[in-house]
Structures are given as C-alpha cells and as structure tokens.
Amino acid sequence: MTHNDTARTQVFVARKILTMEAAQPEATHVAVRDGQVLAVGGAAEMAPWPDAVVVDSFRDKVLMPGMVEGHCHLMEGAMWDAVYVGYFDRRDPDGRLWRGLRTMDEVIERLADAAGKLQDSCTPLLAWGFDPIYFGSARLSVRELDRVSATRPVVVMHASVHLMNVNSAMLALAGIDEDTDIDGVHKDADGKPTGELQEFAAMFPVQRVIGRGLSLAAAEDAEAVRRFGRVAQLAGVTTATDLVNDLSARGLETLHAVTADDSFPLRIVPAFAPQRDAQGGPERVRQAAAAGSGKLHFGPVKFIVDGSIQGFTARLRAPGYAGGQPNGLWLIPPEQLLDAFTPFHLAGLPLHIHTNGDEATEVVLDTLEALLSRHPRAGHRHTLQHCQLADAAQLARAKRLGLCINFFANHLYYWGDAHATQTIGQARAARMNPAGTARRLGIPFAIHSDAPITPLNPLFTAWCAVQRQSASGRDMGEAERLTVADALYAVTMGAAYTLGLDHRIGSIAPGKLADFAVLEGDPATVDPAQLKDVRVWGTVLGGRVFEAPSR
Amino acid sequence: MNARPPIPLVVVGGYLGAGKTTLLNRLLANAQGLRIAVLVNDFGEINIDAALIRARSDDVIQLENGCVCCSIGGRLAEALVAIAERDARPDLLVIEASGVSDPQRIAQIGLLDPAFRLNAVLVAVDAAAVHDSLRDPLVGEMVRQQIAGASVVAVTKTDLCDAGGAAAVAETVGTIAPRATVLAARDGDMPLSVFIDAAMPAPTGTGLLQSHSGWHRPTPHTGIRSIAYQTGRGFDKARLRHALSTLPVRLLRAKGLVTLAADPRLHEVHVVAGRMRMRPLAHGGAGESALVFIGAFDAAGADSIRACMASALA
Numbered sequence: 001m002t003h004n005d006t007a008r009t010q011v012f013v014a015r016k017i018l019t020m021e022a023a024q025p026e027a028t029h030v031a032v033r034d035g036q037v038l039a040v041g042g043a044a045e046m047a048p049w050p051d052a053v054v055v056d057s058f059r060d061k062v063l064m065p066g067m068v069e070g071h072c073h074l075m076e077g078a079m080w081d082a083v084y085v086g087y088f089d090r091r092d093p094d095g096r097l098w099r100g101l102r103t104m105d106e107v108i109e110r111l112a113d114a115a116g117k118l119q120d121s122c123t124p125l126l127a128w129g130f131d132p133i134y135f136g137s138a139r140l141s142v143r144e145l146d147r148v149s150a151t152r153p154v155v156v157m158h159a160s161v162h163l164m165n166v167n168s169a170m171l172a173l174a175g176i177d178e179d180t181d182i183d184g185v186h187k188d189a190d191g192k193p194t195g196e197l198q199e200f201a202a203m204f205p206v207q208r209v210i211g212r213g214l215s216l217a218a219a220e221d222a223e224a225v226r227r228f229g230r231v232a233q234l235a236g237v238t239t240a241t242d243l244v245n246d247l248s249a250r251g252l253e254t255l256h257a258v259t260a261d262d263s264f265p266l267r268i269v270p271a272f273a274p275q276r277d278a279q280g281g282p283e284r285v286r287q288a289a290a291a292g293s294g295k296l297h298f299g300p301v302k303f304i305v306d307g308s309i310q311g312f313t314a315r316l317r318a319p320g321y322a323g324g325q326p327n328g329l330w331l332i333p334p335e336q337l338l339d340a341f342t343p344f345h346l347a348g349l350p351l352h353i354h355t356n357g358d359e360a361t362e363v364v365l366d367t368l369e370a371l372l373s374r375h376p377r378a379g380h381r382h383t384l385q386h387c388q389l390a391d392a393a394q395l396a397r398a399k400r401l402g403l404c405i406n407f408f409a410n411h412l413y414y415w416g417d418a419h420a421t422q423t424i425g426q427a428r429a430a431r432m433n434p435a436g437t438a439r440r441l442g443i444p445f446a447i448h449s450d451a452p453i454t455p456l457n458p459l460f461t462a463w464c465a466v467q468r469q470s471a472s473g474r475d476m477g478e479a480e481r482l483t484v485a486d487a488l489y490a491v492t493m494g495a496a497y498t499l500g501l502d503h504r505i506g507s508i509a510p511g512k513l514a515d516f517a518v519l520e521g522d523p524a525t526v527d528p529a530q531l532k533d534v535r536v537w538g539t540v541l542g543g544r545v546f547e548a549p550s551r
Numbered sequence: 552m553n554a555r556p557p558i559p560l561v562v563v564g565g566y567l568g569a570g571k572t573t574l575l576n577r578l579l580a581n582a583q584g585l586r587i588a589v590l591v592n593d594f595g596e597i598n599i600d601a602a603l604i605r606a607r608s609d610d611v612i613q614l615e616n617g618c619v620c621c622s623i624g625g626r627l628a629e630a631l632v633a634i635a636e637r638d639a640r641p642d643l644l645v646i647e648a649s650g651v652s653d654p655q656r657i658a659q660i661g662l663l664d665p666a667f668r669l670n671a672v673l674v675a676v677d678a679a680a681v682h683d684s685l686r687d688p689l690v691g692e693m694v695r696q697q698i699a700g701a702s703v704v705a706v707t708k709t710d711l712c713d714a715g716g717a718a719a720v721a722e723t724v725g726t727i728a729p730r731a732t733v734l735a736a737r738d739g740d741m742p743l744s745v746f747i748d749a750a751m752p753a754p755t756g757t758g759l760l761q762s763h764s765g766w767h768r769p770t771p772h773t774g775i776r777s778i779a780y781q782t783g784r785g786f787d788k789a790r791l792r793h794a795l796s797t798l799p800v801r802l803l804r805a806k807g808l809v810t811l812a813a814d815p816r817l818h819e820v821h822v823v824a825g826r827m828r829m830r831p832l833a834h835g836g837a838g839e840s841a842l843v844f845i846g847a848f849d850a851a852g853a854d855s856i857r858a859c860m861a862s863a864l865a
Contacts, residue, residue, distance in 0.1 A: 180828075181826045183656060200656055200657055201656065
C-alpha cells in the first residue's frame with residue numbers, strides 16, 4: 001500500500017492544514033519521509049520532491065497535528081470487556097456508538113441483552129459506566145438486577161469506579177446478607193442489602209469473582225492496549241498517556257510487543273506511579289526510558305495526592321464541601337510529599353501530580369516551592385494534574401514556580417451540575433478548571449479526559465473548555481472560557497509540552513514526527529458550539545495512514 | 552476451598568512514625584514457630600519498612616499504596632486472593648496499613664470473606680506526637696478516625712514523655728476509641744494474645760464457666776483475660792447483635808457458637824471493634840451456645856458481659 005510506504009517521500013495534500021506553528025499557522029501540503037515532516041506549505045514548497053507519492057485522498061479534509069491526550073489511562077481499553085451502561089453516548093474501540101441510557105428500564109434492557117449473549121450460564125455479567133447521579137431518587141437495586149438474571153452474577157460498576165451494584169446471585173456468592181456488619185454494604189429500611197457495594201472489604205468478594213477484569217494494570221493485557229489504541233485513533237489522538245503505570249516487567253513486555261506492530265496507531269507515554277510500586281525509584285524509570293521506542297516514551301512520574309471532588313474525597317480548603325461533608329482523603333501524607341518527590345526531581349524527571357482539591361494544590365505548591373528552592377532545576381516541567389479548584393493566587397504561584405497545569409475540562413460538562421448543586425456550589429463551580437486565567441498568566445497548560453473516567457476525545461474536551469457548559473446547559477463560568485484557537489493548542493502543543501515532547505510532536509513542522517489528525521471539517525472556523533461535532537476521519541502516525549472504522 | 556479454617560487477620564495502622572514497623576518486628580521476633588505472612592502497604596518509608604520486616608520473615612509482600620477504596624484490581628486484593636489460595640496457609644496474616652489509610656476499612660474483609668477472620672485492628676499511637684497530630688488541620692481528622700476504628704491501641708514511645716503526659720495520651724485515646732483496649736507498647740512489645748488465640752488457654756468445663764466469678768486467667772503484666780459464657784438456651788438474634796456490639800467493656804474480641812431462638816442451627820459469631828460476623832455453620836448441627844470474651848477487663852467487667860448476654864436470651 002503506497003499510503004503506508006513510509007520510507008518513500010509522500011506529499012499529503014489537504015483542504016487545509018492547521019500547523020500550530022506561529023510562523024506558518026496554515027498550509028495545504030506537507031511532505032513526509034521516514035515518519036518525519038520534511039516540509040510544510042503550498043504546492044510550491046513541495047517542488048524539491050518531484051518524485052514524491054502524492055496522497056490526495058485528504059484533498060477535502062483538514063489536517064491538524066495528531067492530538068495529544070496528556071491524562072488518560074490504558075484502563076479505557078480494559079473497560080470494553082464489560083458492557084457499557086452509562087448515561088452519555090460513548091464510542092467503543094470499533095467505532096460503534098453506544099447510546100447513553102436515560103432510564104432505569106433502558107439499563108436493565110441493555111444488561112438483559114448482554115446476558116443473553118453469554119454462553120455459559122454462570123459467567124458473571126460485568127457492566128460499567130453507570131452513574132446514579134442522573135436518575136434522581138430512582139436507585140438500581142437487586143430487585144432490578146435480578147430481572148436481568150436470577151442465577152448469573154451481575155456486577156454494575158459505577159462511573160466513579162468506587163461503587164457497584166450487584167444482583168442476588170452475586171450477593172449470595174459474596175456471602176453478603178442482612179447479617180453482614182461491615183461498611184459499604186448499603187441496606188434498605190428492612191435491613192436487607194440493596195446490592196449497592198462500596199469500600200474495599202465489600203467489593204473484595206466481587207473482585208474474587210471478576211478476577212483482573214477492569215484492572216488498572218491494563219498494560220499487562222495486550223488486547224486492552226490494542227483497544228486503547230483504537231479508541232485514541234477514533235478521536236484523532238496520536239499520543240496518549242497511561243498516567244498510572246507500575247512499569248512491571250510483564251506490562252513493559254506487553255507494551256513493547258503491542259506498540260512494535262506497525263498497525264498499532266498510537267504513541268504511548270506510561271507514567272511511573274511509585275504509589276503502585278515503590279521499588280526501584282528513578283532508576284526504574286531510567287531503565288524503561290533507555291529501552292523506549294518511537295512509540296513508547298518514558299519519563300513522567302505520577303503522584304496522586306488526594307481523591308475526587310464528586311466523590312467528596314478531594315481535599316478542600318475552607319469553606320469545604322457545600323453540604324458540610326467531611327473533608328477528603330490524603331493518599332500520601334502531606335509531610336511525606338517532599339521526600340517522595342525529591343529523588344525523582346533530582347533524577348531530572350518531570351512530576352505529574354494529581355491534586356483535585358484546592359487544599360491538596362496548596363500543599364503541593366508549598367512542597368514544590370521548598371523542593372525548588374533547595375534544588376533549583378531549569379525546565380523541570382512539573383505538572384499539576386486536574387488542579388480543578390485552584391484560585392488566582394495559586395495559579396500565580398504555579399506560574400512563579402514554573403509549573404505546567406493539565407486541567408480536567410470534561411468535568412465542566414459531566415459533573416458541572418453536580419458541582420453547582422451538590423459538591424461546591426455555583427460560585428466555585430464557575431471558576432473550576434480555570435484555563436482562562438492560566439492562559440492570561442502564560443502558564444503552559446493542557447486539558448484532558450482522564451479516560452476511562454470520561455470519554456477520550458480531545459475535540460470534545462476542547463469544546464468543554466471553550467463553551468464551559470454542563471450537560472444540562474448550565475453556564476459554568478464565562479470568564480474562564482478559552483478561544484477555539486487556544487483550546488486546539490492545548491490539546492496538541494499544550495499537552496506535548498507537559499510531557500516534554502513538544503520538540504517531537506504537537507505541531508506540524510519540518511523535523512517533527514508526521515503525526516496528524518485527519519478531520520472532515522475545520523475546527524478553526526466551525527461555530528465554536530459545534531467544535532465537538534467535527535468528525536474525525538482517522539489519523540496519520542509517522543506518515544502511516546490509519547482510517548477510523550466506518551460508522 | 553473455603554472449608555479450611557480461616558486465616559487469622561490483624562491490620563496494623565497508625566500515622567507516620569507511630570511505630571507500626573517496630574510493633575511488627577517485635578511480633579515477628581516473639582512469634583516462635585508461627586508462620587506469619589506480612590503485607591506491607593506503605594509509601595515513602597516503604598523500602599526501609601519492608602527491609603526491616605524482611606529481616607525477620609521471608610513472607611513479606613509489598614503493596615502499592617493508594618486509594619484502598621478503589622482497589623478493584625488493586626494489588627492488595629490480588630495478594631489476599633493469592634494468600635487464601637495457598638496450600639499452606641499462614642498461621643497469621645498481618646497487613647500493615649499505610650499511614651494515611653483507615654485500617655478498620657481494610658480489616659473488615661476479615662468479617663466478610665470466609666478465608667479470613669479478623670482478630671484485631673491494632674493502631675499505633677506515638678505518645679509524644681499524637682496530640683500535635685490530632686490538632687494538625689491537614690491530618691488531624693484522619694488520625695482521629697484511625698484511632699476510632701481500633702480494637703487495640705498500642706501507645707508507643709511513652710519513654711519520651713513523662714507519666715502525666717502518658718496518662719493524658721491514654722485518656723485522649725480512650726475517649727476517641729471508647730471500646731478499644733489501650734496498651735502501652737514498650738519497644739513495640741504487645742502480648743501475643745492481641746494477635747492470635749493460640750496464647751490463650753482454651754476454656755474447659757461447664758461448671759467453671761457458669762460460676763459467679765467466672766473462668767478467667769489474666770495473662771502476665773497486661774491484665775488480658777478471657778471469660779466464657781455458656782448456655783443451653785437460645786438467643787434472640789436482634790438483642791444478641793445489639794448486646795455484642797455495645798458491650799460495656801474494652802474488648803479485644805469475642806467468638807463462639809450460638810443457637811438462636813428462631814433458628815436451631817449453630818451460628819458462628821465473631822466480634823471485633825464493635826462489629827461482628829454471624830452466620831450459620833456450614834455443616835453444623837445443633838448444640839449449646841458457648842462464647843469466649845477476650846479483653847483487659849476486670850471482674851466487674853466480666854459480670855457486666857454476663858449480664859449483657861443474659862439479657863439477650865430469648
């Protein structure tokens with residue numbers, strides 16, 4: 001196939017090429033050889049390569065740099081072992097659209113349908129993405145799930161991944177009944193378990209039954225990695241992170257094997273998470289990096305400091321949660337942060353630090369200030385991940401410390417209503433994920449999906465940052481909106497910068513990797529409200545064309 | 552596969568520097584002949600901890616730290632599944648919880664999963680630092696919760712504060728955890744009976760059990776004793792549950808077999824930190840009810856336990 005003959009010079013001709021390069025923001029032609037861009041411009045600039053293979057199948061399409069998802073997880077690829085029962089539409093790795101389910105009956109119907117397709121009568125049925133927050137007072141319970149099957153264990157993971165609903169067969173298997181006296185087993189007025197389980201102990205028996213399904217250790221599952229690649233490709237993404245990885249031998253072997261295949265459409269950046277495995281420290285990252293490849297880049301180190309806002313486990317400063325809920329959880333003791341960060345900082349590695357709540361952000365700013373005054377390091381690229389509730393003063397400190405920020409823009413849409421009405425109130429919700437302020441301050445920033453928590457789709461994420469509109473249409477704060485141009489920059493160069501890869505990817509320029517998103521429409525000129533609806537035809541990775549499955 | 556006897560489980564928790572590792576090393580040094588598996592779930596200090604512990608035991612598994620509530624697929628769950636499936640199960644499983652996790656949440660697995668039986672939620676408290684920790688706006692509430700969930704609090708480093716200071720710590724801890732047994736842990740030393748039943752003499756003889764003063768035998772220097780309660784009558788289930796979860800003594804744990812008025816089958820009962828497991832014996836027939844209560848209570852406490860049990864009879 002000449003399209004994928006990457007050793008020959010190819011000239012891709014498009015209706016328009018958005019380069020993300022200030023000196024030459026737009027073009028129509030791009031010459032590519034050996035996976036790299038040779039030249040960008042018009043037909044005239046292609047003259048030095050008269051023998052080039054001209055690829056003009058994109059003549060009516062728009063190219064932009066392959067998008068970069070700076071905060072997501074390979075687990076997205078593992079989720080599709082289970083049946084999707086979320087409230088919002090979601091596309092699976094094969095491009096099939098799973099309609100969001102708006103009533104409990106629709107949920108039951110999809111589950112029953114999936115159960116009917118299982119051969120063995122005792123194979124557990126596993127579902128994911130259910131979010132009770134959208135169903136008012138209606139609750140999923142054993143009664144409903146027993147309609148799916150009275151004999152087959154049924155497990156429905158919630159979107160938060162911290163809760164699940166199970167049926168009677170699963171309760172019996174887990175040994176959970178009215179006499180069970182542990183936290184996390186929800187009971188009705190008569191003291192009978194409703195099938196809603198949370199907390200480690202209550203969910204453990206379910207883990208026994210479902211084994212490693214839905215595991216964060218998806219890097220060890222070749223098929224999950226392949227599916228992750230397809231999900232990214234469908235969204236126009238050519239580089240994506242796995243932002244919690246233990247760099248286990250088995251995981252690395254799998255990642256190398258899968259990504260080495262020319263037909264795998266994605267560069268992956270696994271971030272080492274010492275909280276998953278403290279052994280080895282920086283040396284472990286160095287070793288992995290030394291064995292890296294063009295499609296596997298190591299270096300970032302991930303730390304998780306607090307929980308989530310919608311789960312009320314993020315650490316908030318006063319006035320705390322709107323309903324007076326107790327403050328959230330530390331996953332690393334604040335006084336240990338400096339010791340935890342220091343060896344990786346000294347090794348020259350970039351830290352990616354999950355801080356959802358503003359108290360967690362404050363503690364991390366304090367820690368990084370101490371770290372950087374003790375051990376100054378130019379161009380460290382330490383990045384605050386999520387950083388959803390940072391205020392102007394904190395952003396100013398982040399700027400002064402030379403930090404990058406990767407905001408969770410998708411939250412504005414998916415949980416905006418919950419934040420305004422339940423977790424923190426409208427005033428604070430309206431300044432969540434303050435990308436506008438970060439832009440004004442000149443902080444390098446990106447925006448992300450945290451897939452599988454929300455769908456991996458940077459054009460949608462960009463739309464969220466531009467529109468700042470919740471699922472119900474609530475205005476989530478005009479002052480922090482981005483322009484379309486800034487949002488598109490954030491999902492390409494912005495994310496590449498946070499990963500220390502801005503010299504290789506994120507824009508279309510001579511010498512950089514030939515990674516493109518191929519779009520049916522022009523995101524730069526479309527009505528900003530339609531940004532999320534720009535169709536992705538596929539991608540080009542290192543000069544090789546990957547057409548998305550037809551829909 | 553779960554017909555085998557459950558693995559006694561102790562979860563050791565407490566904030567940074569409270570002395571968890573010292574407790575564990577002391578246990579491993581003192582537990583001659585016992586096969587003890589240790590799961591270390593700590594961060595930062597982990598290399599030091601695990602190395603220190605590994606010097607004492609060859610059965611140490613390190614875990615990732617992190618959010619225990621989202622460890623579906625997590626290493627802790629994987630490790631527990633693996634240990635339960637071992638041909639040679641350990642005599643005791645100790646999980647060292649990280650300084651920021653809530654040990655009683657992990658511990659509850661020993662009240663649900665048939666492969667494990669919770670013996671103690673042991674929380675280490677640094678006598679010299681706990682008041683400061685409790686006042687800390689960042690971690691105070693978390694430290695309070697750790698202590699509140701304990702069945703046993705080990706007060707460490709008492710040599711670093713004067714007698715008045717140690718008494719103040721004991722009072723603070725006793726208030727936060729009104730049902731926990733509070734013990735001073737000199738150099739990490741805890742009675743073995745905190746961890747396992749083997750060190751407790753098994754109660755025998757019904758006459759002795761029923762006597763007014765009760766059967767008891769304090770173990771040296773801790774005042775930990777056990778008393779038994781036996782009866783041929785059945786219990787009222789709801790009242791028994793209530794009585795066992797609100798016993799007016801500082802109990803280490805209670806266990807036994809009971810018959811219920813509404814259900815003639817023998818039920819296994821196990822109580823730790825005010826929570827219990829009660830379920831019918833898989834292959835059990837009928838029989839007399841017999842319960843053993845272990846704790847650092849005095850004769851009056853023993854009497855009150857008996858009174859509580861009597862009040863729960865059908």
